[in-house]
Amino acid sequence: MDLGAIISNVFTFEVMIALFLGLVVSIIMGALPGLSASMAVALLIPVTFGMNPIAGLVMLTGVYTGAVYGGSITAILLHTPGTPASAATAIDGYAMARKGEGFKAIGIATICSVIGGVISALALMFLAPPLAQISLKFGPLEYFFMALFGLTIIASLAGDSMTKGLMGGLFGLFIGIVGLDQMNGIPRFTFGFLPLEGGVSMVPAMIGMFSVSQVMIMTEDIIKGKSNLVENLLQGRFLPTSKEFKSLIPTIIKSSIIGVFVGILPGAGADIGSWVAYNEAKRSSKDPQRFGNGAMEGIAASEAANNAVTGGALIPLLTLGIPGSSVAAILLGGLMIQGLAPGYELFSKYAEVTYSVMFGFLLANIFMGFVGYVISRQAVKLSKVPMTILAPIIVALSIVGSYAISNSIFDVYIMVGFGLLAYFMRKSGFGTAPTILGVILANMLEANFRRALILSKGSMIIYFLSRPISVVLFALVLVSFLAPFLVNRVRGKMNKDLSIENDPKAYESSDLD
């Protein structure tokens, strides 16, 4: 492969303009609640009709990664994730913002998004064919255990009350199964509402749970006399110190690998990748108590993973024609518009085009950092806007964002209803993050479990043991579920031993000997 030809293909005026335009539009769209990466890609596909294939596809892949990153800006500043992929970022990002470190939180999100995206671009360029084979080995049972692994995250998101956190997660699972049963088409819990047969739309529910409930909580603050979201948001640096960055490197690398791997799996998108990485970061942290209170690792894990998913999702798309996420499915349309079909030909006859697009995707992730910095410098000025002005704007934006998804007023009603529910959940300690996670994972969990039951033909144990990937995933599930309890027990015992050692009276009995 001629590197010179690839570089000269990418560094043209048309490609660079397309790349930057795509990044600016996608980051802004990603930041707005209700406007997702899917919408951004779908919106810009027609724009690529008249472009040459490399410019068009570089723009679309750049839009994908930019939109996923853009969601972190409002997640951090307003506790309203612009896309579901940034829901995990909102937990620690907003907490940092409230402490006056909003600019730094965005800086961390930017850097980690860039690194995650670059790692996934490199995986795409150098490891695409072998990694794509992994996606073929995943069947219903493996997907079921992946979803179960995702559910173990609930334990770490539960906050002060594990019971309430689990209840929130189970409630989310319940919400997720409303609609037509995927296996036999029977409507469940729709109560005769036709719009509910398609299920409860996840994005309006998420917008309501985060933003409408936040506005209601802001009302309490406004009554108490608080005028701004947080004082002095503009103070502080954008980039973390070198010491802070060094401490984040293991989290970033691990989360990026998780993101690439999740992205390769069809049906598992950036939202799942970010939660899995967040959980893993918390589980392996020396001080997991910091998570939820402004831990930089929380932001780093979520953002590195969700952007790493973008490249991962392109791997099975380009090699096998199997989209790794819903956005990748839309990108398939963009590929076909340019007269390119996924598969062997893309890496042989059209290899120069393909590798030029991958290189362009790598550049998009790097330039995303600069564009993101410029946009977030302006976005952070939101801190100067009083809450009395911000609150109506957030609601109005949430309404139009929810409506714009499917031009359905029912989605708006869903958004409003979930907003009220989330307000009371937050007031009573049930938390909303486990619920959102439950909604995301519900269909993946139930549908694949039932498919696995059918495929096992009555002997689930034998079926399970015949699939080594399932065995490994099951072991991971057990470790992930039991680890917090075991660690707490060991820590408790260690603290008890330490306190005995430090107690002077502990030596009395041995002295008597």
Add this chain to the structure above:
Amino acid sequence: MDKYKRAVTLPSALNDKGDELMKSKKIHQDVYISIAIYVALLFLLTVSIKLPEDSAIFPNMLIGILAILNTSVLIKGIKKSKDSSIQNSIRWEVIRLPLLVFLMVAIYSALFKLTNYFIATSAFMIGLFIFFKVRSWKIIILVTMIFNALIYLGFSKLLNVPLL
């Protein structure tokens, strides 16, 4: 209270307990919440048992596990109620204004359906600004107009979302 005491003669220990309960009327909010959850779960169970067996397995499992966990919340709530210094976070004086804001949001969404997005948004934003005591009419009108203009350009024109 005295007339009830004269009419009913109770053993003194029970009288003392009754007085104690009368004094500590505060019940932790978790008790009310878990009762409401039981009612909701019972309702969902009545719907679920009418479903075919395959479709009902997962919902029934969820209802069962939720009921068990809810019992734990109820027990803890009862224990917390014995603490006389409890302060429920869901109190009428705390939630009434956020609920009023929510009512305005609900009216906004209904108005959106009845009219169009821009009329509903203008009414809502002006109403909420006044509610939050924003005094400058210049800011109220300017913010509302600029916001509507941006949404019109971005959503109606660019994304072809039918907001009118």
